[in-house]
Amino acid sequence: MMRIGVDIHTVGARQTGNETYIRNLLRQMMPMATEDEFFLYQTKAVALPEWMQQAQLRTVKPHNPLLRIPLAFPWALKKDAIDVALFQYVIPPISSCPMVTMIHDISFEFYPEFFNPLSRKRMQLLIPFAARKSQHVLTVSEYSKRQIVERYGIAEDKVTVTYNGVAETFSPIENQTILDSTLQRFSLDKPFILAVGNLQPRKNIERLVRVYAKLRKKGLIEQDLVLVGQMHWQGHAILAEIEKHQVAEHVKTTGYVTDDELVALYNQADVFVYPSLYEGFGLPVIESMACGTPVITSDVSSIPEVAGDAAVLIDPLSDDALSAQLERVANDAALRASLREKGLVQARKFDWKTTAEKTLSILQRAG
Known part of the structure; x- marks a missing residue:
């Protein structure tokens, strides 16, 4: 029997991807490790799901x-x-024990301008140390693995890729009452285009707003644009872009939403757009696919690895590329239907059970 300690300080902290990862990993891994005992370390007394309370x-x-x-x-x-x-x-x-560290990505090394200077300095000091000192390193894509190995000079066999998964709640919804109540909660109207991600420069939402505004003013698309995500560093620039192009009537922001609310929004969007400049994985891409939402996303970093041939890929630095594909997908019902079917198949390639099995094996080996 092993005693496995897990830092869960992100649970309840609305840290989006990091919280999604640790919740779903533990939900699958704890029942697998029948002979092991889990110790979960939190920093604040937040409400935890019942299954998590079975641990120490x-x-x-x-x-x-x-x-x-x-x-x-x-x-x-x-x-x-x-x-x-x-x-x-x-x-x-x-x-006093071996440590295994999940490093989702090292975007701060390649796009330092996207981070608060103090946070960036802290990450540039502490994360390379963690990569080198840990018994083993986990990451979420082959792309991230290559960057970690090359940037920090550590052995390839010390880093294992454990892809993120899609929780079962992300799926097509037939219950119209649930769908309607979510729209009412956020004062949204259909049809709409959806973008999900914290409001920060790396997510490239300013460009999306600018491109959307031009298409809307020319009458080339009819959908509203819904932005889901918390305000982060320099996120105010996105709000300024909305005002600059005078599209506040058609561009709606929701702030943080729960997983259930997010599933309902994915289900009702005509198109999901994710023009991020850098991702270690890009979880919203497969979450939206699992809900049957057609996807337009970037052709950079790990995203093509995750999206496969189930999304329309664009150069995220090109207004013209984004504009052309957004107009095309928003107005082509047959293309959207094709992307929906491909996306449902692609999303099934990623599941948290597989992630948990690989992670548990590495923890047991390291311990």
């Missing part, structure tokens, strides 16, 4: 990572006699 729950304070990670965590791992610990991105400088 610990609170590690303070929430401030500059104190929690180097000081509180080593003591907690030692006190609980943990055999192996799983972290995301950042690890304690000293530990």
Whole structure:
């Protein structure tokens, strides 16, 4: 029997991809490890799902990572006699047990301008350290693996790709009452084009708003544009772009939404657009596909690896490319139907059970 420690401070923190990852991983992995005991370390008393409460729950304070990670965590791992610990991105400088670290991507190394300077400096200092000191590193795509290995000079066999999955809740919905209530909650009208991602420069939403506004003013598309995501660093520039092009009547922002709300929005969108400049994986691409939503996305970083031939790929730095494909997909019902069928097939290639099996194997080997 092994005692497996997991840092779950992102659960309940609305950290989107990082929280989605740890929730879904543990939901699948804990029932598999029948002979192992899980210790889940949180920093705040947030409501946890019932299945998570079956583990040994610990609170590690303070929430401030500059104190929690180097000081509180080593003591907690030692006190609980943990055999192996799983972290995301950042690890304690000293530990009584081997550590496995999930590094989703290292975008801060290649696009430093997209990050708050203080956060960027912290990541550039701590994440390379975690990659080199960890017993093993996990990441979410072959693209991210290549970047981690080359940038940090670590052995290829020390890094394992465990793709993200799609939760079962992401699927086509037939219940019109659920769909209608979600639209009413956010004061939205159909038809609409959907974009999902925190409002920040890396997601390339400014360009999307600019392209959308020109198409709308020329009468080339009829759908509204719905932006789902929390406001992040420099996100105000997106709101300024909406005002600049005078499309506030047709461009709606929802802020953070729950998974259930997101599923309902995917289900009702004519098109899902994800023109991100860089992704370690790009989870919304396969989530939207699993709901049957036609996808337009970028041809850069890990995205083609994830999207396969089930999406329309565009150069995210080209207004013309995005404009041409957005107009095309928004107005071609037959193309949307084809993309829907391809997307449903592509999304089934990614499941959290497989992710959990590979991760558990690595944890057991490391421990």
